[in-house]
Amino acid sequence: MSEFKHVFVCMQRKPPGMPSCGDKGSDQIFMKFQEALMMKGLFNKMAVTPTGCLGPCMFGPNVVVYPDAIWYGNVTPADVEEIIQKHIIEGQPVERLIVSRGKPPGMF
């Protein structure tokens, strides 16, 4: 797997009653990634970018890691350290959080 990872965290909020990553706490997840980026000095290993809707809202909070195209679902802030250590640093995706590989979950 490629050395440099790009982590995308869905920050989308939706109207009341509709599930959304933003309403399920994605800003805390984004903050944890940013914190790790800075505190662990991972600038040459990863970038972290907030996004609008990634699509599979029912699996949110959604995080996708490229170039591996690993889609993580139902991510909590507590999961971020494991994603950083295992996937970003050691190159091993965190199996228990994967909802899809290569494509958005739920697609064909």
Added chain:
Amino acid sequence: MSEFKHVFVCMQRKPPGMPSCGDKGSDQIFMKFQEALMMKGLFNKMAVTPTGCLGPCMFGPNVVVYPDAIWYGNVTPADVEEIIQKHIIEGQPVERLIVSRGKPPGMF
């Protein structure tokens, strides 16, 4: 190259006087991608996602295509059709627009 492409378009706006993709017309670029996605029925070939700041504001508007990790800079709405046809459909990145491969431009 992998069949399914994920196109990220930076939509970030910044305070007056600071360069930003949002101020350089990235919403028209995003719209063009969305239009192609729908009009050409490319749902099983690509996803398009708007993002917050991707980092290299001076190269904006920035578009990055994964899993290929191809960074396009100074993209205009008129470039979108070529990116769709050559890169997304035919699998050949548009060389003249590439500002980096594998990592954000300007990094180490």
